[in-house]
Amino acid sequence: MLSNSSKYALKAVLYLALHTDENNKMMVKDISERINLPKAYIAKLLQELSKRKIISSTRGPKGGFYVTPSNKNETVMQIIEVIDGKKRMETCMLGLEDCNEQKPCPIHRLISPSRSKMITLLENKTINDLAKDLELNKTFLPV
Amino acid sequence: MLSNSSKYALKAVLYLALHTDENNKMMVKDISERINLPKAYIAKLLQELSKRKIISSTRGPKGGFYVTPSNKNETVMQIIEVIDGKKRMETCMLGLEDCNEQKPCPIHRLISPSRSKMITLLENKTINDLAKDLELNKTFLPV
DNA sequence: GAAAAAACATGATATTAATCATATTAAGGA
DNA sequence: TCCTTAATATGATTAATATCATGTTTTTTC
Ligand code: FES
Ligand code: FES
Numbered sequence: 001m002l003s004n005s006s007k008y009a010l011k012a013v014l015y016l017a018l019h020t021d022e023n024n025k026m027m028v029k030d031i032s033e034r035i036n037l038p039k040a041y042i043a044k045l046l047q048e049l050s051k052r053k054i055i056s057s058t059r060g061p062k063g064g065f066y067v068t069p070s071n072k073n074e075t076v077m078q079i080i081e082v083i084d085g086k087k088r089m090e091t092c093m094l095g096l097e098d099c100n101e102q103k104p105c106p107i108h109r110l111i112s113p114s115r116s117k118m119i120t121l122l123e124n125k126t127i128n129d130l131a132k133d134l135e136l137n138k139t140f141l142p143v
Numbered sequence: 144m145l146s147n148s149s150k151y152a153l154k155a156v157l158y159l160a161l162h163t164d165e166n167n168k169m170m171v172k173d174i175s176e177r178i179n180l181p182k183a184y185i186a187k188l189l190q191e192l193s194k195r196k197i198i199s200s201t202r203g204p205k206g207g208f209y210v211t212p213s214n215k216n217e218t219v220m221q222i223i224e225v226i227d228g229k230k231r232m233e234t235c236m237l238g239l240e241d242c243n244e245q246k247p248c249p250i251h252r253l254i255s256p257s258r259s260k261m262i263t264l265l266e267n268k269t270i271n272d273l274a275k276d277l278e279l280n281k282t283f284l285p286v
Numbered sequence: 287g288a289a290a291a292a293a294c295a296t297g298a299t300a301t302t303a304a305t306c307a308t309a310t311t312a313a314g315g316a
Numbered sequence: 317t318c319c320t321t322a323a324t325a326t327g328a329t330t331a332a333t334a335t336c337a338t339g340t341t342t343t344t345t346c
Contacts, residue, residue, distance in 0.1 A: 001144055004304065007238045014249055027322065040306045047324060059323040060313030076250065095150045096285040106157055106273040106282045107219065107265075114261040118254050130249040139249045142239040147334065170292065183336045190294060202293040203343025 006083045009045045011035050013055060013079060014141055016067045017131040025057075025064030036143050045083065052082045072128035080122065089119050149226045152188045154178050156198060156222060157284055159210045160274040168200075168207030179286050188226065195225045215271035223265065232262050 015035050020026050028046060032039040046065050050057040054074050057065045092099035093107055133139045158178050163169050171189060175182040189208050193200040197217050200208045235242035236250055276282045
């Protein structure tokens with residue numbers, strides 16, 4: 001469903017949302033240790049997210065990655081799109097060039113409603129929403 | 144969502160459902176031409192499906208692949224499972240070892256209902272169901 | 287029963303995604 | 317200003333999928 005990269009990115013961003021802000025930045029080395037994912041890989045992903053303004057970063061001593069309140073308003077789907085590309089979730093399940101009601105493949109009508117629902121939910125869910133659930137121990141971040 | 148292999152397999156099986164039976168078998172060469180997918184690749188997939196009794200086949204002259212009425216009762220999910228493996232659809236979207244309500248990841252509760260719905264639909268939809276829609280031109284097989 | 291036709295089994299190659307490595311640039315402190 | 321630190325840019329390697337190729341076995345037909 002999601003690529004490995006998107007999963008990692010999401011985990012990292014959520015971790016940052018819980019443990020960083022403008023005054024408490026975190027180096028990629030520490031992040032990768034805490035969420036138990038390869039450092040170099042995570043580094044590349046965070047750099048991309050930072051370039052696209054999904055998260056924030058500063059270089060040099062006392063630098064690192066962090067998320068601002070504004071960053072927390074980014075949605076889950078934004079992250080997926082940055083990492084996996086726009087149409088990861090919306091392509092035809094059977095490989096049709098374009099997936100729509102006009103010329104539906106045999107399983108389009110079957111799965112389209114639930115898939116659309118899922119997409120909408122991901123588009124409307126912010127990092128902040130998820131972070132709050134984590135803080136309340138309603139959900140758990142995979143380690 | 145689905146692997147390329149599953150997509151190909153589904154297309155091939157649906158094509159067979161529409162154009163073959165015990166008395167009208169079809170060689171992999173022809174199938175691959177009609178659905179416009181690589182011959183050797185399709186061959187491997189069909190052989191696997193045949194071994195698992197999702198479709199039928201006989202060797203030698205006048206042989207080929209075909210689907211019986213019984214084969215048509217197989218579900219879409221059966222095909223996905225044979226090709227992509229049991230848990231392709233059910234794994235945690237964030238990579239948690241096991242995906243369940245007991246220890247949900249941050250997006251589990253968000254997407255789980257729609258995903259479950261989708262899985263149920265795929266588990267209950269038979270090849271026959273999809274073939275009928277195709278025959279009535281209600282849906283279209285990607286070429 | 288021999289020859290041809292087809293699936294079957296198995297392994298090789300190519301492409302893509304995942305992972306790692308390193309030289310470069312910007313920020314901060316002495 | 318210079319040194320250190322940490323992100324950035326870029327590219328190399330590895331692993332996983334997708335794709336291709338070929339020899340073997342079964343079935344039909346003559
Ligand atoms: S056309 Fe195939 S899923 Fe929409
Ligand atoms: S625990 Fe992550 S999707 Fe179910």
